[in-house]
Amino acid sequence: MISVADLLVDGRIPGNYFATDAYVHSDLELGLLENRRGDRLLAIPDTLIRAIYAGLEKETGQATRLVLFNCGRWWGKNFYARFGEELTDYYGCPLAEMPMSDFIQSLKQCWLTHGWGTFDLDQTYQHRGFLIVKVTHSPFASHSPNMSRPVCFLETGVFSSFFSQLAGREVNCIQISCESQGADSNRFLIGLPDRLQGVSEMVEAKVGHEEIMKKLCG
């Protein structure tokens, strides 16, 4: 028989850790925005993102994408560590024991609450060893210069690092559709490096994401 009292550990039922009104705190006296753990948050205007792109283009030219990708890699590694700690503390169970659906649901909410757009995980091709992350309303896509190619280098770096940590092995991430090019969402294909051979070339040749997946999966 299920006992309600037994289900309530310390009277708690963990819910949505990243609920906006619970996660974001402000300290008006010190001028700080913090998350519920006390880590500092920052609200940055669109203009700053545009300025970062413009400054990098001016100073590093074609290396912009590499610089942003590497920033994303570094960010992704730390983001994974912090995200994991927060979830483990809140839900009271090691990350490895957490159902994937709960993990992804938290990640979706985290993405939303931070104002990075919406996040979804497409597992259609998981049986072929591929995951596709779909992000809509990305601030990086909407404020990048027109490059006639996918431009979410920062997010590509974040996801390559994040999912590598999650999988416990090195996985690559390549953006295969981009809102800056009129796509309905930004799609990031994640898989083992050798399975993603040729994908970058297809992206450069402006092959659509559905066509890319057809060629990869047969």
Add this chain to the structure above:
Amino acid sequence: MHPTLESVFNDAESRYLNANELNIVGNYVESIPDRLDVYRILRDEEVNILQPVVDQLQQKFPASDAKRLERGIKNGILSLRACAMGMLLNDQGYVQERIQWIKQTQKNNGLEDIDAVFYPLLEQQLNKTLGNLKMKLLQETFQQVRSALLSDDSSSPSVSPSPSPVVPDPVDELNLESLF
């Protein structure tokens, strides 16, 4: 905060509240003791309210479904707590944000059939415990939760993609190593 109240406070930045706006605030303030009363009952009687519901629920589902039932019950407890707080704050927006999370959990864990039994039973138990007058205060947020969770809403995305002929079961445990 209730959006009407919030807009009243925001709009009054550069002026005093007019008579109508003051009435809105006054009505809420006057209702607070009753709301606190209902909230205290829900808090103090949580187990007594829910256990009879859970007992009846278990009669309708096989013992092998215990894990799923537990998940459904925990989700139900969360939603009742959200209703209680939403009622106290008179803020459906508070409830709405929590419903989306609870609804997603329902979808991810396939709890629709459990919820279809749980919420009507819970409503009966709440009516019994609170009585008509007190239940009226909770009714708005409770119906908000109930109709969201018992509706057939296929528009909210789930972790799994939209139906496709060869979509396998979603990866369950947090172990992507085998996936790649």
